[in-house]
Amino acid sequence: MTTETDLSKRLRELRARIDAVDGEIVRLLKERLDVALEIGRAKAEAGQDPLDPAREQEVIRNILSRNGGAFPAESLKAVFTEIISACRNAQRPERVGYLGPEGTFSHLAATRFFGHAPELLPVPEITEVFDGVARGRMDHGVVPIENSVEGSVAQTLDGLVEFDVKVCGEVFLPVSHALMNRSGRLEDIRRVLSHAQSLAQCRMWLRRNLPGIPVEAVGSTAQAAARAAEDPGAAAIAAPAAAERFGLRIVAEGIEDYAGNTTRFLVLGRNCPGPTGNDKTSLLLSLENRPGALYRTLKPLADRSINLTKIQSRPVKNEPWRYLFFVDLAGHLSDPDIRDGVAAVEEGCASLKWLGSYPAGEPLAA
Numbered sequence: 154m155t156t157e158t159d160l161s162k163r164l165r166e167l168r169a170r171i172d173a174v175d176g177e178i179v180r181l182l183k184e185r186l187d188v189a190l191e192i193g194r195a196k197a198e199a200g201q202d203p204l205d206p207a208r209e210q211e212v213i214r215n216i217l218s219r220n221g222g223a224f225p226a227e228s229l230k231a232v233f234t235e236i237i238s239a240c241r242n243a244q245r246p247e248r249v250g251y252l253g254p255e256g257t258f259s260h261l262a263a264t265r266f267f268g269h270a271p272e273l274l275p276v277p278e279i280t281e282v283f284d285g286v287a288r289g290r291m292d293h294g295v296v297p298i299e300n301s302v303e304g305s306v307a308q309t310l311d312g313l314v315e316f317d318v319k320v321c322g323e324v325f326l327p328v329s330h331a332l333m334n335r336s337g338r339l340e341d342i343r344r345v346l347s348h349a350q351s352l353a354q355c356r357m358w359l360r361r362n363l364p365g366i367p368v369e370a371v372g373s374t375a376q377a378a379a380r381a382a383e384d385p386g387a388a389a390i391a392a393p394a395a396a397e398r399f400g401l402r403i404v405a406e407g408i409e410d411y412a413g414n415t416t417r418f419l420v421l422g423r424n425c426p427g428p429t430g431n432d433k434t435s436l437l438l439s440l441e442n443r444p445g446a447l448y449r450t451l452k453p454l455a456d457r458s459i460n461l462t463k464i465q466s467r468p469v470k471n472e473p474w475r476y477l478f479f480v481d482l483a484g485h486l487s488d489p490d491i492r493d494g495v496a497a498v499e500e501g502c503a504s505l506k507w508l509g510s511y512p513a514g515e516p517l518a519a
């Protein structure tokens with residue numbers, strides 16, 4: 154039988170080995186940081202943005218393929234997201250804007266893409282993220298563009314029309330909602346607060362479980378949680394993590410009506426990364442109001458077998474019944490086929506705005 158002293162001796166020896174390995178990891182991290190800083194200086198001389206999402210994807214792919222499955226892949230990815238985050242932020246401190254306050258799904262998406270090193274700037278409106286990036290108050294921004302259940306986010310589409318920014322990345326975030334209030338009891342709920350998108354994603358659950366209880370849309374899920382913390386009759390629909398942040402109790406979790414509920418976020422910047430071989434290009438088209446205009450405009454893409462991943466119309470606000478079209482396609486503008494196809498589209502429509510080309514994000518499981 155192993156005695157207590159034997160065990161503690163064994164643990165001491167093994168822990169000494171862990172400490173030695175950790176020391177080596179830290180030494181290597183410092184070495185990595187020095188190389189990153191040198192890269193940062195080279196980029197600064199060339200006037201280039203430190204962020205290179207294409208290269209970051211390559212780094213993650215490399216480490217996953219070297220791992221051979223020995224270390225849990227998701228953990229390895231999370232660790233390297235933070236290592237890259239720190240290396241990038243050391244090159245030039247980054248400011249990343251998002252729809253706040255802290256605890257929103259936009260906050261989670263920003264952290265998933267950028268890690269924890271950058272300074273995150275919460276703002277109360279999606280439009281302010283666009284404005285901050287366009288004017289240089291923020292280096293980057295993260296905005297929700299569409300939800301798998303509720304569809305496009307109008308304010309973001311309008312921001313893409315109005316502001317001179319580029320899409321330089323995308324993040325897919327599985328969205329699971331929790332209902333929370335001060336007591337944790339369903340019977341105490343007199344009204345339910347959340348962002349309009351989240352209320353819509355839980356509509357059937359609310360009708361079944363809280364029939365007749367009024368709902369109220371507020372600026373964000375985190376704002377709803379903050380209000381519920383002050384009012385015992387109010388409940389909020391928000392990310393489960395918001396409960397802890399705002400001192401609330403969870404009444405029910407996973408209350409979204411459809412499994413696989415996912416929101417796609419765009420990463421905004423002032424430049425676009427180079428091609429990775431798995432990219433998307435976002436375009437904004439304005440068409441003449443003529444029969445077959447959309448068909449004829451998009452035909453050059455079909456002729457080249459270019460895959461459209463999204464098409465969405467949005468009214469031109471001061472011209473009733475005229476529409477703008479948002480088109481996402483698979484490929485990078487620097488691919489010759491895409492460049493030719495997009496040039497032909499431009500010839501056939503009233504105007505075309507290239508919103509950006511960026512590495513395709515990975516739709517993740519919850």
Ligand SMILES: C=C(O[C@@H]1C=C(C(=O)O)C=C[C@H]1O)C(=O)O
Binds near residue numbers: 204208238240244
């Ligand atoms: C170090 C670089 O800069 C940034 C940091 C990276 C990293 O830490 O691996 C990768 C890409 C860039 O976002 C680089 O471009 O290689």
